[in-house]
Amino acid sequence: MTAGQTSGEVLASAAAAAGAAPSIHNTQPWRWVAHPDRLELYAERSRQLSATDPEGRMLTISCGAALHHARIALAAQGWQATVSRLPDRADPDLLARISLGERNGISPEAARLHHAADIRVTDRRPVTRERVPPETLSRLTRVAEDEGVHLQPLREGQVDDLAVAVNQAAEVHAGDLAVQAELRRWTGGQRAEGTGVPDESIPEQPPRTNVAGRTFAHPGSLPIGGDNDRTATYAILHGDTDDPAGWLRAGEALSAIWLTATVFGVGLLPISEAVEMPASRQTLRRTLSFLGWPYLAMRLGIPDYGHAEPPHTPRLPADRTVQVAPAPAGQS
Numbered sequence: 001m002t003a004g005q006t007s008g009e010v011l012a013s014a015a016a017a018a019g020a021a022p023s024i025h026n027t028q029p030w031r032w033v034a035h036p037d038r039l040e041l042y043a044e045r046s047r048q049l050s051a052t053d054p055e056g057r058m059l060t061i062s063c064g065a066a067l068h069h070a071r072i073a074l075a076a077q078g079w080q081a082t083v084s085r086l087p088d089r090a091d092p093d094l095l096a097r098i099s100l101g102e103r104n105g106i107s108p109e110a111a112r113l114h115h116a117a118d119i120r121v122t123d124r125r126p127v128t129r130e131r132v133p134p135e136t137l138s139r140l141t142r143v144a145e146d147e148g149v150h151l152q153p154l155r156e157g158q159v160d161d162l163a164v165a166v167n168q169a170a171e172v173h174a175g176d177l178a179v180q181a182e183l184r185r186w187t188g189g190q191r192a193e194g195t196g197v198p199d200e201s202i203p204e205q206p207p208r209t210n211v212a213g214r215t216f217a218h219p220g221s222l223p224i225g226g227d228n229d230r231t232a233t234y235a236i237l238h239g240d241t242d243d244p245a246g247w248l249r250a251g252e253a254l255s256a257i258w259l260t261a262t263v264f265g266v267g268l269l270p271i272s273e274a275v276e277m278p279a280s281r282q283t284l285r286r287t288l289s290f291l292g293w294p295y296l297a298m299r300l301g302i303p304d305y306g307h308a309e310p311p312h313t314p315r316l317p318a319d320r321t322v323q324v325a326p327a328p329a330g331q332s
């Protein structure tokens, strides 16, 4: 963004930058409308995983991640922004509306997070033996709180509960033809351009991990070392409500945690399968002692920087996800 842009251009540019956000199976299930004075974020139902994610939990979390990316893109240029979430009861697909405020100094923190958005990737390889420093973990839990949700790192027995819940969900998904068809459509092999998880991001064989990674449509081509995840930290992102408002906040928190983790050299792998299934979601609720609704599990760890990282996944061109609304008559 440069000086001399209209506010509509500033907003459209933030929406385009939000395209780098992570999303379930890289579906990018969002649509932005940039008006001269506001930016609106809509759920794009044509890219919802209707079998895997019928209620739109993962879709809404993904859109929340894009919302946070847009907020950071504006903050990195010094713009203040006001966000109203789910502003129209009559239109539940309108997830958020962003209005521009004053332009102030650029905060170094926002600049760092904006840069992290360019380099962040999902790395499914086992993490190294180095542990995530406790002070970094505390920082990440504070970041979650700032976004209105909670990040609970799991103790050993709780990691076993998560592993059981993930296996339970994976078994049901393996036998569900519609879920398998979605996996084939969005992951590995040939897919529509600009979306989905390419073979190069999928491990060539199942990594040795405490909690099983997602089984994609077929093995990929990402080389993995022989390490296991004994030193990884597993955690659950959770909150007070199991509804779109909670899921949207969870997505914003996921993005904030992931970008902060990237700044600190920590990798994050989302683990959503156990939340997608009602029975395994209930198992996670028990793990949380019924103190909150689970939104997403994750693995945090130090990636293997000694070997090449997985490549960046493709994205849709901005003109497929960002629509620029014309200025009202009489304004230009």
Ligand SMILES: Cc1cc2nc3c(=O)[nH]c(=O)nc-3n(C[C@H](O)[C@H](O)[C@H](O)COP(=O)(O)O)c2cc1C
Residues within 6 Å of the ligand: 020, 021, 022, 023, 024, 025, 026, 058, 061, 062, 065, 120, 121, 122, 123, 124, 196, 197, 213, 214, 269, 270, 271, 272, 273, 296, 312, 313
């Ligand atoms: C809500 C959500 C759930 C996800 N769940 C999983 C998962 O269960 N397993 C996995 O390997 N990746 C998961 N991912 C990571 C996505 O596959 C990844 O973000 C997407 O392919 C884009 O790649 P990138 O993160 O490298 O940009 C999830 C991401 C989001 C936002």
